[in-house]
Amino acid sequence: MTQKSKLRKLGGSVATIIPKAMLDRLHLEAGDEIFITETPDGVLLSAHDPDTEAMLDDARAFMRSHREAFKALAK
Numbered sequence: 001m002t003q004k005s006k007l008r009k010l011g012g013s014v015a016t017i018i019p020k021a022m023l024d025r026l027h028l029e030a031g032d033e034i035f036i037t038e039t040p041d042g043v044l045l046s047a048h049d050p051d052t053e054a055m056l057d058d059a060r061a062f063m064r065s066h067r068e069a070f071k072a073l074a075k
Helices: 020-026 050-065 068-073
Strands: 009-010 013-016 035-039 042-046
Touching: 013 020
Parallel strands: none
Antiparallel strands: 009 013, 035 042
């Protein structure tokens, strides 16, 4: 879903408002951290750290490729 929001001056920074309905759908609330990523298409706001996601993907691939060793170690 796309929604329009204005940037507003807030002290020495600039802020925007995320509508309550969108916050509810995304399970976000005041004080939560979000990550801002520049993309070729603009800016991506995400509740998930893209670096952590990439590391988790690598770890999952590693565990899949060494599944039998992990099974043996779990005994």
